[in-house]
Amino acid sequence: MPQPPSTTCLCTLVRKSDRVLNRIYDDALRPANIATTQFALLRNIQRQPSPPALTELAEIMRMDRTTLSRNLHPLERDGLITITAGPDRRTKSVSLTPDGSAKVAEALPFWQSAQETVATALGPTNRTAIEHQLQSMLATLDLLPKTNPRKDPDYGLRTTNYAQ
Amino acid sequence: MPQPPSTTCLCTLVRKSDRVLNRIYDDALRPANIATTQFALLRNIQRQPSPPALTELAEIMRMDRTTLSRNLHPLERDGLITITAGPDRRTKSVSLTPDGSAKVAEALPFWQSAQETVATALGPTNRTAIEHQLQSMLATLDLLPKTNPRKDPDYGLRTTNYAQ
């Protein structure tokens, strides 16, 4: 007996959660003068064993490649990262500067404070459960076939129709 | 014995999930020529017993009031909603136009397709669990005190310091 389809939009629910959480974290990080997205970028760059290429980092962040590219500009402008030529003349690698590492260290206690605020509100069990659920969801959705327009000859026609 | 603090940023995890889900839903909704955020707005307006005021709708969507205001512009421009004067000369109310209702009806099957894609990938149990966890998280975080700058005399000074 299949469940009745939910009338709750999972996407919208996640988006609402994102808005609420982002405001909590941005608020906590404000004394360190950095936003949550940018802090997350620095930490995800730092976490890699070697300076990642742009496309690689974009996949880690689940960002569109072009979104990542633009999100890095403020960090580069502020001297927190450097973007250097990669092994290939096409590729570019991103690394933290000393200022970037310092910024992560500076912001870390504020980030921890936000983590604690949320963990306290939810209770440790719920927080852990949500983390696991989302991690698992990401892993699962990563396996879905990516819509690759150029591989599907019909796609271009359909797109044209949409545009009307 | 308290758990060791997590090194996983819950905010970033939710954001990554949001990016992935939004692309799936936007992709599914593309034939109906509407984006997920805007579809969610239409549905949340439609769901209210009476045309909500802007601030009211912003709270429902967990959006900043000014964000909502701007997000409504494309919908108004395309004739899917109307923004009329509220009971108060300060307030404005949002309602769906017939075209707006038609757009919801048109997009609904595509939205359901996205819901099914995700539900199938996750399995119904996981999908339900995530929904409940997030609903519960939202309810909990709604109870956190809102940072109200104007009520805290020190806040202005701190802000000034951040700006340096």
Added chain:
DNA sequence: CCATAATGCGTGCATATACACCTATCCGGG
């Protein structure tokens, strides 16, 4: 070797997001 596909990035465009600051309106106390 050369034509073609595949890969890695950037730009133009439109929407999405929220903070600081502003105006207009309403509501209470005097």
Added chain:
DNA sequence: CCCGGATAGGTGTATATGCACGCATTATGG
């Protein structure tokens, strides 16, 4: 009635997001 606080919205600015499209470079097949 008037004034100050509270409430409802909008604007300026900056970042965030992703699609369509284009360019350069590399890999591949003949």
